[in-house]
Amino acid sequence: xxxxxxxxxxxxxxxxxxxxxxxxxxxxxxxxxxxxxxxxxxxxxxxxxxxxxxxxxxxxxxxxxxxxxxxxxxxxxxxxxxxxxxxxxxxxxxxxxxxxxxxxxxxxxxxxxxxxxxxxxxxxxxxxxxxxxxxxxxxxxxxxxxxxxxxxxxxxxxxxxxxxxxxxxxxxxxxxxxxxxxxxxxxxxxxxxxxxxxxxxxxxxxxxxxxxxxxxxxxxxxxxxxxxxxxxxxxxxxxxxxxxxxxxxxxxxxxxxxxxxxxxxxxxxxxxxxxx
Numbered sequence: 001x002x003x004x005x006x007x008x009x010x011x012x013x014x015x016x017x018x019x020x021x022x023x024x025x026x027x028x029x030x031x032x033x034x035x036x037x038x039x040x041x042x043x044x045x046x047x048x049x050x051x052x053x054x055x056x057x058x059x060x061x062x063x064x065x066x067x068x069x070x071x072x073x074x075x076x077x078x079x080x081x082x083x084x085x086x087x088x089x090x091x092x093x094x095x096x097x098x099x100x101x102x103x104x105x106x107x108x109x110x111x112x113x114x115x116x117x118x119x120x121x122x123x124x125x126x127x128x129x130x131x132x133x134x135x136x137x138x139x140x141x142x143x144x145x146x147x148x149x150x151x152x153x154x155x156x157x158x159x160x161x162x163x164x165x166x167x168x169x170x171x172x173x174x175x176x177x178x179x180x181x182x183x184x185x186x187x188x189x190x191x192x193x194x195x196x197x198x199x200x201x202x203x204x205x206x207x208x209x210x211x212x213x214x215x216x217x218x219x220x221x222x223x224x225x226x227x228x229x230x231x232x233x234x235x236x237x238x239x240x241x242x243x244x245x246x247x248x249x250x251x252x253x254x255x256x257x258x259x260x261x262x263x264x265x266x267x268x269x270x271x272x273x274x275x276x
Contacts, residue, residue, distance in 0.1 A: 006033040008088050016089035018138065020131050026082050028074040028179040030172040030213075035088040036113065037065045038146065039073070040127035044082030046075025047228065050116035051159025052215030056228055060124045062149060063158065066113035067091055076183060079232065085127040087142055097143065105150040106143075116158035121148050160215070174199070175213050178206060186225045187249045192218055226250060227263045234272040241268050 008017055017035075026046055041061040048057045050071045057073070065071045075082050091110075098106045109117060126145045133141055149155065177199040182190070185198075195218065196203040210218045230248040233239060239247075245256035245268075260268050 109150040119152035121152040
């Protein structure tokens with residue numbers, strides 16, 4: 001998958017970088033860099049993109065990305081405010097720190113992270129604590145968090161294959177334009193020709209871009225965006241299901257029910273009852 005290359009500067013006296021990302025929204029910015037990255041979502045909901053994998057996220061979501069693995073997070077202002085704790089560290093540095101036999105699980109996880117990994121370990125409090133520390137204590141806390149994730153029995157890869165293909169800023173910009181248009185206009189009737197015209201591409205080029213870069217079709221991706229918006233409305237409001245279907249871009253209730261069940265394995269009514 002193609003992505004723009006991000007350069008990560010390190011502050012004086014620091015071997016690795018840490019920051020808390022806070023924003024009203026997280027725009028889709030397809031990128032990769034030479035560092036490992038550990039991201040823990042502390043506020044907001046949206047979608048996580050890793051290689052050819054796309055999934056919704058919420059507070060407590062944790063993911064580790066290996067060097068040069070394309071990734072991004074995308075979220076709208078309606079589901080914010082948004083916040084994430086982000087640690088980025090060089091391969092040589094973390095491999096030296098974890099070369100002892102006690103860190104076998106961490107080294108295995110680092111190898112797996114070429115595809116991106118996620119788990120369900122309760123790391124939210126630990127991530128927030130990272131923001132309160134500095135220097136050696138912060139580094140020890142990072143190692144503790146990595147160990148917690150490495151020992152999580154639910155640890156699982158994300159992308160289908162390790163992504164180490166060539167980087168293209170032009171492809172990243174085109175993909176960002178398409179995703180941005182879909183995220184903004186998903187509630188409207190959208191055809192492939194409409195989308196192509198809006199981003200200045202041919203219809204066949206848009207389809208090819210989505211298939212090659214995201215591993216999915218334009219229709220499948222748009223449907224998932226609409227289902228995601230409907231899921232949030234079902235759990236966060238008392239609006240009638242038919243109104244939600246229409247507001248999220250579905251032409252009729254039968255089509256909405258069919259596509260929602262295929263994606264969530266529950267009917268909209270069952271989903272609201274379970275998670276609302």
